[in-house]
Amino acid sequence: MTNWDHYYATRAARMQASEIRELLKLLDQPDIISFAGGIPDPELFPTEAIAKASNAILGNKGRATTALQYAVSEGYLPLREWLANYMAALGVKCTAENILITNGSQQGLDFLGKLFISPNDTILVAWPTYLGALQAFNAYEPHYDILPGPGSNRTPESYRAGGKPKPKFGYVMPEFQNPTGTSMTKEERIALLDAAEAIDLPLIEDAAYEHLRYDGERAPPIMALAAERAGGIDHAKVMYLGTFSKSIVPALRIGWIVAPKDVIKKLVLINQASNLHVSPLNQMILHEVAATLLETHTKKIRDIYKVRRDAMLKSLAAHMPANVSWTKPEGGMFIWMTLPNTIDGAELLRRAINDVRVAFVPGSAFFADRSGRNTIRLSFSLNDPAVIDEGIKRLASLLRGT
Amino acid sequence: MTNWDHYYATRAARMQASEIRELLKLLDQPDIISFAGGIPDPELFPTEAIAKASNAILGNKGRATTALQYAVSEGYLPLREWLANYMAALGVKCTAENILITNGSQQGLDFLGKLFISPNDTILVAWPTYLGALQAFNAYEPHYDILPGPGSNRTPESYRAGGKPKPKFGYVMPEFQNPTGTSMTKEERIALLDAAEAIDLPLIEDAAYEHLRYDGERAPPIMALAAERAGGIDHAKVMYLGTFSKSIVPALRIGWIVAPKDVIKKLVLINQASNLHVSPLNQMILHEVAATLLETHTKKIRDIYKVRRDAMLKSLAAHMPANVSWTKPEGGMFIWMTLPNTIDGAELLRRAINDVRVAFVPGSAFFADRSGRNTIRLSFSLNDPAVIDEGIKRLASLLRGT
Numbered sequence: 093m094t095n096w097d098h099y100y101a102t103r104a105a106r107m108q109a110s111e112i113r114e115l116l117k118l119l120d121q122p123d124i125i126s127f128a129g130g131i132p133d134p135e136l137f138p139t140e141a142i143a144k145a146s147n148a149i150l151g152n153k154g155r156a157t158t159a160l161q162y163a164v165s166e167g168y169l170p171l172r173e174w175l176a177n178y179m180a181a182l183g184v185k186c187t188a189e190n191i192l193i194t195n196g197s198q199q200g201l202d203f204l205g206k207l208f209i210s211p212n213d214t215i216l217v218a219w220p221t222y223l224g225a226l227q228a229f230n231a232y233e234p235h236y237d238i239l240p241g242p243g244s245n246r247t248p249e250s251y252r253a254g255g256k257p258k259p260k261f262g263y264v265m266p267e268f269q270n271p272t273g274t275s276m277t278k279e280e281r282i283a284l285l286d287a288a289e290a291i292d293l294p295l296i297e298d299a300a301y302e303h304l305r306y307d308g309e310r311a312p313p314i315m316a317l318a319a320e321r322a323g324g325i326d327h328a329k330v331m332y333l334g335t336f337s338k339s340i341v342p343a344l345r346i347g348w349i350v351a352p353k354d355v356i357k358k359l360v361l362i363n364q365a366s367n368l369h370v371s372p373l374n375q376m377i378l379h380e381v382a383a384t385l386l387e388t389h390t391k392k393i394r395d396i397y398k399v400r401r402d403a404m405l406k407s408l409a410a411h412m413p414a415n416v417s418w419t420k421p422e423g424g425m426f427i428w429m430t431l432p433n434t435i436d437g438a439e440l441l442r443r444a445i446n447d448v449r450v451a452f453v454p455g456s457a458f459f460a461d462r463s464g465r466n467t468i469r470l471s472f473s474l475n476d477p478a479v480i481d482e483g484i485k486r487l488a489s490l491l492r493g494t
Numbered sequence: 495m496t497n498w499d500h501y502y503a504t505r506a507a508r509m510q511a512s513e514i515r516e517l518l519k520l521l522d523q524p525d526i527i528s529f530a531g532g533i534p535d536p537e538l539f540p541t542e543a544i545a546k547a548s549n550a551i552l553g554n555k556g557r558a559t560t561a562l563q564y565a566v567s568e569g570y571l572p573l574r575e576w577l578a579n580y581m582a583a584l585g586v587k588c589t590a591e592n593i594l595i596t597n598g599s600q601q602g603l604d605f606l607g608k609l610f611i612s613p614n615d616t617i618l619v620a621w622p623t624y625l626g627a628l629q630a631f632n633a634y635e636p637h638y639d640i641l642p643g644p645g646s647n648r649t650p651e652s653y654r655a656g657g658k659p660k661p662k663f664g665y666v667m668p669e670f671q672n673p674t675g676t677s678m679t680k681e682e683r684i685a686l687l688d689a690a691e692a693i694d695l696p697l698i699e700d701a702a703y704e705h706l707r708y709d710g711e712r713a714p715p716i717m718a719l720a721a722e723r724a725g726g727i728d729h730a731k732v733m734y735l736g737t738f739s740k741s742i743v744p745a746l747r748i749g750w751i752v753a754p755k756d757v758i759k760k761l762v763l764i765n766q767a768s769n770l771h772v773s774p775l776n777q778m779i780l781h782e783v784a785a786t787l788l789e790t791h792t793k794k795i796r797d798i799y800k801v802r803r804d805a806m807l808k809s810l811a812a813h814m815p816a817n818v819s820w821t822k823p824e825g826g827m828f829i830w831m832t833l834p835n836t837i838d839g840a841e842l843l844r845r846a847i848n849d850v851r852v853a854f855v856p857g858s859a860f861f862a863d864r865s866g867r868n869t870i871r872l873s874f875s876l877n878d879p880a881v882i883d884e885g886i887k888r889l890a891s892l893l894r895g896t
Contacts, residue, residue: 094731096756099662099696101612101634107763134559142562143552150545157536160544160743195597195769202768206633210503211613227767231608232503260501294501329496341562345773354498361509365629366604367597371747374773 102211106230125483126451127470130270130425136393137341138385145380149373159373165364166356167193167348168375174383175334175348182302183316184332186325190350192359195370197300197335197347201228203362204296204331204349208260209234214251216262219244220428220458220467222270222298225263236460239264240287242280248290261294261331266314268301268424271458271469275422278311285318294329301424303339303390306398308422315350326352336378338425339390344374397425403477404470404484411488418470425473428455430466431491437468440490448486504613508632527885528853529872532672532827538795539743540783547782551775561775567766568758569595569750570777576785577736577750584704585718586734588727592752594761597772599702599737599749603630605764606698606733606751610662611636618653618664621646622830622860622869624672624700627665638862641666642689644682650692663696663733668716670703670826673860673871677824680713687720696731703826705741705792708800710824717752728754738780740827741792746776799827805879806872809886815894820872827875830857832868833893839870842892850888 097104149155166172172188179186194200201224209215209232216239217225226236237251238244239262251259264284266276276284288295297314318328335347349359363369404427408418418429431437437454444450455467472480499506551557568574574590581588596602603626611617611634618641619627628638639653640646641664653661666686668678678686690697699716720730737749751761765771806829810820820831833839839856846852857869874882 093756094729094754096754096760099610099731100760101608101610101615101662103612104609104760107760107767109763129564131564134563137559137562139552139555139558139562143549143558146548146552147545150541150548153541156541156545157539160539160541160745161536162531162533162739162744195772198770199768206503207506208501208503210505213503224767224770231764231767260503327496329501337564342564343562343774345770352496352498354495358498358502358506358509361511362633365509365626365633366601368600368626368747370597371773371776372745374776 103231103233106233124445124449124451125475125479125486127472127475127483128451128453129474130471131474132338132342132393133396133474136396138381138389141381141385142341142344142377145377146373148380149376155376159376161372163369163372165360165367165369167191167370168372168379171346171375171379172348174379175350179332179334179350183312184319184325184350186350189353190325190356192349192351192356192363193370193375194347194349194363195367196337196342196345197298197333198224198228199367200333200347200349201225201296201298202231203359203366204261205229205232205234206362206366207355207358208294214257214259216240216251216259216293217460218264218269219460220271220455220464221263221460222265222300223457225298226458226460229263234260239284241284242274242276248287251291258291259293261296262288263296263298264314265298265300267299267310268304268421268426270300270424271426271453271455272428273419273421273424273426274428275308276311278317281311281314281317285314285321288329292329294331296331296333298333300333300335301338302334304394304397304425305423306394306401325350326354328352331355336382339386339393340378340381344378346370346374346378397473399477400472400475400480401427403480404472407481407484411485413488413492416491425471427470427472429468429470431468433466435491436465438465440468444487444490448490450483450487450490452487505633505635508635526847526851526853527877527881527888529874529877529885530853530855531876532873533876534740534744534795535798535876538798540787540791543783543787544743544746544779547779548775550782551778557778561778563774565771565774567762567769567771569593569772570774570781573748573777573781574750576781577752581734581752585714586721586727586752588752591755592727592758594751594753594758594765595772595777596749596751596765597769598739598744598747599700599735600626600630601769602735602749602751603627603698603700604633605761605768606663607631607634608764608768609757609760610696616653616659616661618642618661618695619862620666620671621862622673622857622866623665623862624667624702625859627700628862631665636662641686643686644676644678650689653693660693661695663698664690665698665700666716667700667702669701669712670706670823670828672702672826673828673855673857674830675821675823675826675828676830677710678713680719683713683716683719687716687723690731694731696733698733698735700735702735702737703740704736706796706799706827707825708796708803727752728756730754733757738784741788741795742780742783746780748772748776748780799875801879802874802877802882803829805882806874806886809883813887813890815890818893827873829872829874831870831872833870835868837893838867840867842870846889846892850892852885852889852892854889
């Protein structure tokens with residue numbers, strides 16, 4: 093066999109299999125209660141509406157040609173215009189020229205990494221942060237440092253200590269962060285903007301879970317706050333990532349980036365060179381489905397996920413030993429648990445699968461430095477309350493026995 | 495306005511708008527005869543078969559869930575298995591484990607660039623070569639040199655002269671190359687393999703147009719020849735890029751990479767980090783359509799494109815002045831014309847659009863060093879013979895007047 097390592101680019105050394113996705117492959121056994129995957133419940137997919145939209149598009153000759161022919165790299169204009177209105181309702185005033193359609197927001201992360209990161213640049217992320225963002229950015233060989241904000245006491249000066257080059261950007265998920273489920277208050281968002289301005293730091297705001305708020309009041313997007321200060325988003329230094337993967341379905345692979353026009357122009361070139369464009373058929377289906385039922389559909393799924401979140405919080409309170417703690421998210425799909433320092437999440441997972449047939453994701457993969465070994469992520473999105481209660485009971489019994 | 499250039503990665507300096515795609519935006523005026531875009535004729539799309547497949551998938555609950563939920567990064571297994579059989583028929587023995595599904599073969603080019611190219615690596619391409627490949631690779635900041643083969647008299651030693659590092663790979667489109675339309679004979683493919691082996695050079699074989707042969711006999715894929723020498727594709731150093739964009743439709747965005755298993759494993763990680771996966775709905779539709787009608791459908795489109803190629807060759811012979819020459823392709827979508835040295839293709843285009851309402855693509859964009867200014871690319875895929883004749887007549891009259 094050829095040893096291909098000699099032929100690869102240096103970045104290939106950092107490409108390692110995702111523990112989460114490798115795990116997901118092993119969890120098909122029906123007797124396992126899985127709190128692992130952060131995936132939507134397929135029972136809630138608006139399949140009929142998608143089929144209807146697909147039929148309407150492919151049944152009309154002009155629309156079918158648009159749906160199946162090569163298209164511009166910017167994305168389907170009616171969808172971008174619809175999204176501009178959608179963003180305005182969130183407080184972000186923009187036009188279609190501020191929006192690029194991507195193949196899911198994972199591709200948005202890759203494109204932003206490609207545009208901003210040269211090897212050995214420093215980028216700032218939360219500790220922990222979304223594993224998929226670390227994977228996307230890793231291809232561009234950055235160093236990581238801790239983002240100013242909740243859980244960090246870093247001063248702006250500390251990032252430049254010893255003549256270090258300015259960090260390239262900060263990545264933040266202010267609503268129902270993956271993996272902790274926590275959200276930033278308006279004051280925390282303003283403090284982050286202040287800190288970012290002090291070191292001239294562009295921010296990437298990842299809003300993957302923003303439709304999934306079950307209670308509490310949402311704070312404005314960081315992009316809205318930044319645009320207000322700067323006199324419009326074209327003058328602000330924030331890029332916003334949205335997706336329909338959690339609110340409608342993942343597999344049409346439709347996400348979007350909102351950014352200053354100059355940044356979008358560069359991102360369009362990146363899309364052209366690395367992808368040409370996202371499937372117009374999928375963009376057109378999503379446009380039709382989102383325009384017709386985003387509001388009613390997300391209300392429906394929120395009601396169901398809320399019941400599951402409540403069930404998990406109730407079970408945790410009822411069964412868990414006193415030496416573990418967990419977050420109480422107002423939305424999203426995850427609860428984050430901190431174990432005693434002596435317990436390793438990965439080791440606990442092996443025993444949980446083996447002894448009590450329960451799965452979750454060990455927390456260390458979400459830390460850029462692989463610390464946080466005594467943390468785990470629990471997803472409540474896929475299971476009914478009774479199953480959640482049974483799974484948490486089993487996990488609690490294992491933890492009590494350790 | 496922020497000057498974003500200060501914030502970008504060094505690679506961003508190489509991201510420039512594609513002349514072809516910028517041009518395509520300007521060619522909507524109905525009185526222009528366009529030989530510019532290399533795109534399939536939408537009148538030939540199997541729209542009904544696609545609609546039927548989409549209905550069948552979304553109308554079945556189990557299949558609809560597979561089509562709309564997150565999926566593995568490798569691609570839809572039944573499609574990969576079907577492609578393994580398809581490749582075997584071309585002489586390439588492989589299994590599903592040798593195949594990754596990509597968002598069109600443009601994404602395959604990006605992924606291979608990401609895996610192999612570190613900044614300042616040298617890669618070898620034909621002079622001219624596919625513009626989209628140059629764009630995909632540019633993001634990884636390589637230098638370009640000329641691939642050994644037809645049109646090059648480079649010796650293997652010359653690539654290492656002066657202690658230069660070994661080139662990372664060679665990129666070649668042996669069937670109906672974009673932009674020249676020419677194909678490599680079996681002897682030329684063997685000579686390329688010999689030269690590649692002499693400098694231990696992996697090859698990327700881009701087969702985008704392989705379904706579009708109108709006459710002549712096809713030579714085996716370079717991958718088949720290399721696998722025969724090496725004792726199987728897992729031991730050979732060739733990566734093969736396929737796509738349904740020219741044979742079925744572009745906009746489902748389904749391409750594939752065939753490569754040694756070890757390379758596929760790394761590419762799967764790249765796909766996971768930069769894309770998660772290609773839309774399963776689109777993969778399932780394409781699988782169904784390809785399995786049912788690839789043979790009959792491509793026969794139908796070949797018959798029509800052949801008539802158009804013949805018409806263009808006939809018009810060129812009838813009308814062009816003696817000081818221009820052109821290729822006589824056995825397939826594909828393009829004819830490549832060489833003008834007198836005194837004529838600049840880009841300048842000719844401006845006058846052709848202005849004076850005679852004809853469009854094409856100036857050739858220099860296809861050269862890594864932007865040479866070849868006296869060349870142009872003519873596509874015959876979109877127009878009927880009478881329109882082709884009229885367009886060539888107009889272009890010839892302009893050339894006679896220069």
